[in-house]
Amino acid sequence: MKAIETRALTRLFGSLCAVDNLTMAVPCGQVYGFLGPNGAGKTTTLKMLAGLISPSSGTALVAGKEMRPGESSRELRSRVGFLAEDPAFYPWMTAYEALVFTARLHGSSAARAGARAAELLDTVGLSPRAEDRIRGFSRGMRQRLGIALALAGEPDVLLLDEPASALDPIGRKEILDLISSLRGRATILMSSHVLDDVQRVGTWVGILDKGRMVVESPLDDLLHRYAxxxxxxxxxxxxxxxxxxxxxxxxxxxxxxxxxxxxxxxxxxxxxxxxxxxxxxxxxxxxxxxxxVVPTLEDVFLRIVSNNDNADDVRAEQITT
Ligand SMILES: Nc1ncnc2c1ncn2[C@@H]1O[C@H](COP(=O)(O)OP(=O)(O)O)[C@@H](O)[C@H]1O
Ligand SMILES: [Mg+2]
Missing domain, CATH: 3.30.70.100 (Alpha-Beta Plaits)
Known part of the structure; x- marks a missing residue:
């Protein structure tokens, strides 16, 4: 069973093809690293999977449901949690208030929302800051809160757009550890242009270049195959x-x-x-x-992505093997 499946998913912005006939499959329970250089089309793909923007053509199934933008039924909202690349919060709210507010939007009763908020703060390690206003939060704390908010509806699929990319090394490690700890709780699709992040937490990898999937495979297989x-x-x-x-x-x-x-x-x-x-x-x-020399994802990535003439060969190879 696949948690996410797209077929020929395409998104145009005017004449620019940001996502080009993308076919991807994310097996349930994986931490899928969605890798690609800046401008590859990662954010556009995640927004389509979250139902925030429409595909120009093609389909996307997320947790067994076809994502259609504009559909915001409670059921659909709770299937998918989304953390944007640069998440926005109400700065005057405390972390606890933001979580209660979001849990209420997901349909929890007032009493249940309070308990849920406390639980989520604990999950992301923000309990000591529960009563602090978000305006004073560091970037790392905001990312952790963003993950807690994305988890509020107990989603089957968690979409995280560059969750660690803008953080310093300590903040990055904390977020990656948190993502690792969520494995098993939801299928996680995490975009990144930082190879090391994906190598640290990913179990599957999809490499996107110029809107097209270049290679998709379990991380270990990929390292083994191209090493x-x-x-x-x-x-x-x-x-x-x-x-x-x-x-x-x-x-x-x-x-x-x-x-x-x-x-x-x-x-x-x-x-x-x-x-x-x-x-x-x-x-x-x-x-x-x-x-x-232990092969790294960077070796593989450089081989595949930087050599564009190779992209079609790699794809062909992937189909035939
Ligand atoms: N709203 C938009 N309007 C026009 N072009 C866009 C828009 N969003 C993204 N793009 C373009 O689509 C391409 C892919 O962008 P994006 O999905 O943000 O890539 P990534 O997240 O991999 O860096 C880029 O060339 C970007 O400039
Ligand atoms: Mg992006």
Whole structure:
């Protein structure tokens, strides 16, 4: 069962195609990182999924329901929680008041709304600030409150637009930890242009570029599939000679000079692990450091997104595998 499913979802702004025939599927219970550079069409997609703007064509099913803008039945509102990129609040309200107000909008009785507000403040770690006015809140606190408000209707799907992007490292870690802790409570679709954020909390990844889905897959599979086995090597002595010795071996695909040493891109991981020590010994150099390079989402992203000519190949590859 998919929590979100779009078919050929398209949104034009005049002649600009912000979202271009987007087909995406978010399995239930995942934290789906919706990645893409600025201007890729993430916000436009999330607004369509939240029912805030209309698609020019195509369909979007969210929690089994087709999203239609303008439909604001209580049932629909409570299926989907949305945190905007730059959320607005009533600054004179306290955090508690804002939550009670929103819970009431979702149909809770006054008594139930109070209890719900307290519960949500606890979930997002804002209980100590419950009676403080939002006007004095830091960006991180506003994001946490925004997540609490998005959770007020107990949604099946939580749409978070760049929830951590504008925060400092500590605020960012707090929000990402909070998002992780919500896993299992709702399916989470989180947009970001920050690779590291998605790598930290995501379980699935969809990469959007110029309004089109370039690749969509479980995060681990993606890292595995696009990762080339590589080692980082630090040696004393003449690098040039070691480099040419390495390049003469069939298990070496490439050697790149990088900070403090060499990066060896292996075509045969096992053979590389077996043979590297004897090669260095034969070259009379000492080994200062040897490490397997763990592939990052950044490696994958750069390979896929920055090389636009590749986008169609990658798509084709994805369809055929
Ligand atoms: N309301 C709008 N009117 C005109 N163009 C828009 C509007 N909203 C977004 N766009 C354009 O659509 C493209 C995608 O924008 P957006 O969805 O905000 O991307 P992202 O969130 O990935 O940065 C951009 O080129 C942007 O300028
Ligand atoms: Mg955006």
């Amino acid at each position: 080339t086995p590589a080692f980082h090597l630090e040696i004393s002595g003449d690098r040039t000679q070691v480099k040419s010795a390495l390049l003469s071996r069939p298990w070496v695909q490439g050697v790149v000079e990088e900070a403090g040493g060499l990066r060896i891109i292996a075509s045969d991981l096992q053979e590389a692990q077996r043979s590297i020590a004897s090669l260095l010994a034969a070259e009379h150099v000492s080994l200062l450091e040897f490490a397997t």
